[in-house]
Amino acid sequence: MDSIFKALADPARRKLLDSLRDRPGQSLHDLQGQLDMTRFGVMKHLGVLEGAKLIVTHKKGRFKYHYLNALPLREVIDRWIEPLLEQPAARAVLSLKSQLEGPPKMTKPDFMMQTYIHCTQDALWHALTDPEANAEFNFVAGSCERDGDALVFRTPDDALMLICTETKLTPKTRIESTFEPHWAGPDVALGKSRFVYLIEPQGENCLLTLEHYDIPIGQEGVADGWTRTLAGLKTWLETGNAIKFSYQTEEA
Structure with a gap:
């Protein structure tokens, strides 16, 4: 549970989660344009969120799509x-x-x-x-x-x-x-x-x-x-x- 709170502590990561809530299945390219940072910076934030299980990914061809995973948040609520x-x-x-x-x-x-x-x-x-x-x-x-x-x-x-x-x-x-x-x-x-x-x-x-x-x-x-x-x-x-x-x- 510590990893969840650590992931949520950063406003950029919260913004990524908000975006995936509103529009599931976005690629790295889609998400990068929403933050004022480099592609590598967005990848690092996505890695933290994925490590906390707050997002899951689906790979199709050479593209990787990202989805909000609400279940860890549900455990906090429970x-x-x-x-x-x-x-x-x-x-x-x-x-x-x-x-x-x-x-x-x-x-x-x-x-x-x-x-x-x-x-x-x-x-x-x-x-x-x-x-x-x-x-x-x-x-x-x-x-x-x-x-x-x-x-x-x-x-x-x-x-x-x-x-x-x-x-x-x-x-x-x-x-x-x-x-x-x-x-x-x-x-x-x-x-x-x-x-x-x-x-x-x-x-x-x-x-x-x-x-x-x-x-x-x-x-x-x-x-x-x-x-x-x-x-x-x-x-x-x-x-x-x-x-x-x-x-x-x-x-x-």
């Missing part, structure tokens, strides 16, 4: 702030007019997240593919059932919330799935996107990377949900406790 918040979540969901069509595009991710989890590779694979496990760590789901290749999530009052259909599995290392939200109600069509889980064993731990692609306009807020879901996954696997990191009501 330690000091979350216990002070008592009221449950309530957020409006945007209605969408268009739906993603055609085959998946091989683009860079819209956002990425990474976290280390103290568990075995088998345990993490089971948690990500088992419906009962998903119901335990998903930040808002009341239940989850498997329907063939699909994991079907429902809210605590049994309304259909989300369908994630596995499209390609590489056992214990990679899961590719579609992401089909239904939380706006049965009469509202929301666009479909896709995500990838990557599992890398790291001694007694596993490094889990999430990549989310092709997010329709209006659904950028799914990153907040992923932050809470992956925080719940880490807590559940490391402690056995199911904790719902729900949204908090915002006061006017």
Whole structure:
């Protein structure tokens, strides 16, 4: 945690994080133009942020794209702030007019997240593919059932919330799935996107990377949900406790 506070102490690094929050997936060239310093200086700041796990990168060809990784910040919030918040979540969901069509595009991710989890590779694979496990760590789901290749999530009052259909599995290392939200109600069509889980064993731990692609306009807020879901996954696997990191009501 010391590396997080050290990384956040510099205003230039905070500016880089703000920029990646507003526009994920920027290259070094994109970021360099936002700071009054040399390319090498920006690279040094990005190295500090990457060392603190506050950003993750995705390499495509000769370009390297940078993404804000909110999970370490979530751990700081969970330690000091979350216990002070008592009221449950309530957020409006945007209605969408268009739906993603055609085959998946091989683009860079819209956002990425990474976290280390103290568990075995088998345990993490089971948690990500088992419906009962998903119901335990998903930040808002009341239940989850498997329907063939699909994991079907429902809210605590049994309304259909989300369908994630596995499209390609590489056992214990990679899961590719579609992401089909239904939380706006049965009469509202929301666009479909896709995500990838990557599992890398790291001694007694596993490094889990999430990549989310092709997010329709209006659904950028799914990153907040992923932050809470992956925080719940880490807590559940490391402690056995199911904790719902729900949204908090915002006061006017």
